[in-house]
Amino acid sequence: MVTPYASFSTRGTGDVMEFLHALMNFTFLQNALLGGFLASLGCGVIGPYVVVKRISYLVGGIAHAVLGGVGMAYYFGWPPFGGALVAAVLAALLIGWVSLRWRLQEDMLIGAFWAGGMAVGILFISRAPGYNVDLMSYLFGNILLITRDDLLLMAGLDAVILVLVLVFHRQFQAVCFDEQFARLRGVGVTQFYLLLLCMVALTLVLLIQVVGLILVIALVSLPAAVAGQWVRSLGAMMLLATVLGAVVTLSGLGLSYGPDLPSGATIVLVSALAYFLSTLVLGIRKRRVQG
Amino acid sequence: MARPVIELTGIYAGYGGPSVLQDVTLDVGAGEFLGLVGPNGGGKSTLFKVILGLLRPTRGQVRVLGTTPLRARRQVGYVPQYAEFARDFPISVGGVVLMGRLGQSPPFFGYRRCDRAIAMHSLREVGLVDLCERPIGELSGGQFQRVLIARALATEPKILLLDEPAANLDPRAERDLFGLLKKLNCRMTILVVTHDIAFVSEYVTRVACLNRELVCHATEPLTAETIERLYGHPIRFVQHEGHG
Numbered sequence: 153m154v155t156p157y158a159s160f161s162t163r164g165t166g167d168v169m170e171f172l173h174a175l176m177n178f179t180f181l182q183n184a185l186l187g188g189f190l191a192s193l194g195c196g197v198i199g200p201y202v203v204v205k206r207i208s209y210l211v212g213g214i215a216h217a218v219l220g221g222v223g224m225a226y227y228f229g230w231p232p233f234g235g236a237l238v239a240a241v242l243a244a245l246l247i248g249w250v251s252l253r254w255r256l257q258e259d260m261l262i263g264a265f266w267a268g269g270m271a272v273g274i275l276f277i278s279r280a281p282g283y284n285v286d287l288m289s290y291l292f293g294n295i296l297l298i299t300r301d302d303l304l305l306m307a308g309l310d311a312v313i314l315v316l317v318l319v320f321h322r323q324f325q326a327v328c329f330d331e332q333f334a335r336l337r338g339v340g341v342t343q344f345y346l347l348l349l350c351m352v353a354l355t356l357v358l359l360i361q362v363v364g365l366i367l368v369i370a371l372v373s374l375p376a377a378v379a380g381q382w383v384r385s386l387g388a389m390m391l392l393a394t395v396l397g398a399v400v401t402l403s404g405l406g407l408s409y410g411p412d413l414p415s416g417a418t419i420v421l422v423s424a425l426a427y428f429l430s431t432l433v434l435g436i437r438k439r440r441v442q443g
Numbered sequence: 444m445a446r447p448v449i450e451l452t453g454i455y456a457g458y459g460g461p462s463v464l465q466d467v468t469l470d471v472g473a474g475e476f477l478g479l480v481g482p483n484g485g486g487k488s489t490l491f492k493v494i495l496g497l498l499r500p501t502r503g504q505v506r507v508l509g510t511t512p513l514r515a516r517r518q519v520g521y522v523p524q525y526a527e528f529a530r531d532f533p534i535s536v537g538g539v540v541l542m543g544r545l546g547q548s549p550p551f552f553g554y555r556r557c558d559r560a561i562a563m564h565s566l567r568e569v570g571l572v573d574l575c576e577r578p579i580g581e582l583s584g585g586q587f588q589r590v591l592i593a594r595a596l597a598t599e600p601k602i603l604l605l606d607e608p609a610a611n612l613d614p615r616a617e618r619d620l621f622g623l624l625k626k627l628n629c630r631m632t633i634l635v636v637t638h639d640i641a642f643v644s645e646y647v648t649r650v651a652c653l654n655r656e657l658v659c660h661a662t663e664p665l666t667a668e669t670i671e672r673l674y675g676h677p678i679r680f681v682q683h684e685g686h687g
Contacts, residue, residue: 204532319551326542329532336495336521337546337598384533384578 171406180296181405184415187298188401190306191362191371194313194355196394199376200386201348205328210247212369213262214349215356217243217269219365222290223276232290233305236360240353243269248349252342293364293416295405302361309354316351317390324348325386362401363416374423375400378430400426446509448473448602448632449494454503456486456493462501463489465656476628478647479636485654487636491604494634495521508601517546520600520631522591524607530580536590537575540566543597565596569623585616592623603627605635609642621646 175181202211221239225232247265251258277287289297317324323344326334335341352372359368379392404419447470454467463486471477479487492498493505496512507515520543543565544558554562566572569589579587588608595603605624609617617639624633625646637643644650 200533322542322545322548322553323550325534325538326545329534329539329542330523330528332497332523333521333542333594334545335497336516336519337542338517339545380533384580385535385538386533389533 168406171409174409180298181409183298183300183303184295184405185402186303187295187306188362188405188419189398190303190310191358192375192397192401193310193394194306194358195372196375196392196397197313197317197390198352198355199372199393199397200379200389201324201328202352202372203376203380203389204386205348208369208373209259210251210262210349211352211356211372213247213266213269214240214243214353215360215365215368216266217247218356218360219273219290220269220271220276221273223273223280226280227276229281233302233357236290237354237357239269240357241350244349244353245346248346252345289364290360291364291366292414293360293362293367295362295401295415295419298361306358306361309358313351313354316347320344320347321386363420367416367420370420370423371397371400374420374427378427381430381434396426397423445473447471448508449634450504450506451490451493452504454490454493454500454505456489456498456500456503458498463655464493464500467503467653467656469651471632471634473632474628475632476624476646476648477632477634478640478643478650479634479653480638480640480643480650481653487653488606490653491521491606491634491636494604495519517598518601520595520598520603522588522595522603522605522608524610525584525588525591526611528579528587530582530587532579534579535575536566536571536577536579536582537562539579539590540593540597543594546598561599562593562597565593566590568596568627569593585612585620588612588616588620589623596627600631602632602634605633607636607638609637609639617642 175185202208218236218239221235221242222232224230224239225235243265247262250261250265254261323334323339326337326339327341327344327348331341331345334344355372356365356368359371363371375396376389376393378396379389383389383392400423401419404422405415407413407422408415408418449469449471451467451469454464455462456464463484467486467490479490481487489498493500494507494512496505496507496516505512508518509515540562541554541558544554544562548554548558563572563575566575569592571586571589571593574582574586579590582590592605592608603624608620608624612620621643624635627633635643635647640650
């Protein structure tokens with residue numbers, strides 16, 4: 153199978169006009185952009201919770217464990233997207249429960265799930281009949297291969313996340329801010345924590361197609377972390393993180409398109425750069441205020 | 444006399460190891476202002492956990508407001524040690540105080556108008572109504588302590604528990620704080636954990652001293668002998684320690 157962008161690789165370094173021109177003419181590029189925006193919405197809303205609750209390591213563990221589910225889906229012939237979804241939610245519940253139950257060993261346990269899940273995935277994929285699996289697109293994503301059906305699924309996941317956040321944002325906020333007080337106010341802390349992790353799992357599935365499960369943690373946490381440096385409420389953080397995510401995706405896609413670089417890696421690098429710049433500007437501003 | 448609001452009878456409690464609380468018996472009457480003193484690891488915070496129903500005692504009986512701690516929980520306001528909070532959390536003063544309405548407000552969507560009114564009233568009581576929109580990261584220690592008190596007040600409690608509210612406060616802020624508590628004591632029972640024995644005796648109606656098993660009800664002014672018995676050595680200076 154020829155990947156769509158392969159035919160453009162001979163064009164040499166592209167510029168912005170070329171990208172825009174291609175964007176007007178090619179459905180796959182429009183799909184890619186739309187997919188990027190849908191993913192930005194999910195990680196813009198969920199990312200701030202991950203950042204303020206300081207669970208990005210745990211989320212990384214869930215993301216990597218998803219490969220186990222993808223591998224099994226290939227081996228048994230299930231749809232890989234469904235496999236990823238089920239695996240993500242199961243991994244979220246399992247890792248969440250384990251981290252609540254054995255808090256002191258949380259660090260080690262997450263590491264075990266992280267590597268163990270990946271190992272399971274690799275073993276199953278190696279034994280999958282035919283072995284025609286594009287493993288790389290799961291590990292590093294391929295935003296240019298997003299189909300119309302994928303877009304519909306992504307929009308559906310976004311809708312679920314948004315509705316849950318709208319209905320329960322006070323409980324999520326309370327669980328992130330002060331678990332003990334939330335429990336005293338009659339909030340089911342364990343249930344809401346696990347529900348939050350399940351929503352993180354949905355976000356991860358949204359993002360796997362865009363940047364792949366290895367790099368997914370960057371796009372969940374970096375735009376939200378940048379937003380957290382500039383605004384002082386969770387709602388504003390969500391809004392800004394969504395916009396930042398969209399900008400990062402668009403510019404990463406544009407930058408990678410001309411020279412035919414891997415889009416996922418470019419997007420992640422742009423967001424890391426944004427975080428670095430934001431920290432730098434903040435540091436300079438702080439020094440100027442103090443001096 | 445009316446039934447005590449908190450009744451602890453022969454309480455043993457701990458965290459799997461040796462019991463932190465041993466045979467603790469204590470009644471707290473309505474309208475009391477009880478100072479809870481004792482050395483680090485003496486079980487003061489553990490006692491609060493038992494009263495709040497966060498820790499089930501291994502032996503003994505707890506009644507709060509005539510019922511179990513779990514049932515009474517919604518009518519008990521709790522002010523944790525403020526030093527334990529991540530102060531970079533993106534939330535405003537008003538947002539923190541509104542959390543006190545979580546148990547009372549319906550579980551879906553946002554807060555009601557009456558929740559907001561109650562939260563504002565609580566902020567006014569602690570004298571911070573002007574800081575409603577301020578992010579918590581910009582507050583002083585004393586101000587943040589008051590925000591946590593306002594959050595507890597927003598739950599409209601009958602009993603207020605405060606864990607080391609004066610830790611890390613300067614003497615003036617501490618005096619202001621206890622002045623506020625004295626005022627609140629007009630309408631609710633207050634239990635406060637503190638290190639500062641000499642200081643609280645000015646404000647509280649009774650001091651209970653806790654060192655695992657020993658609970659002495661000092662209704663009369665604290666004497667040097669009582670303190671010596673509790674801590675195991677004579678204490679000459681008023682102690683200002685961190686949290687325990």
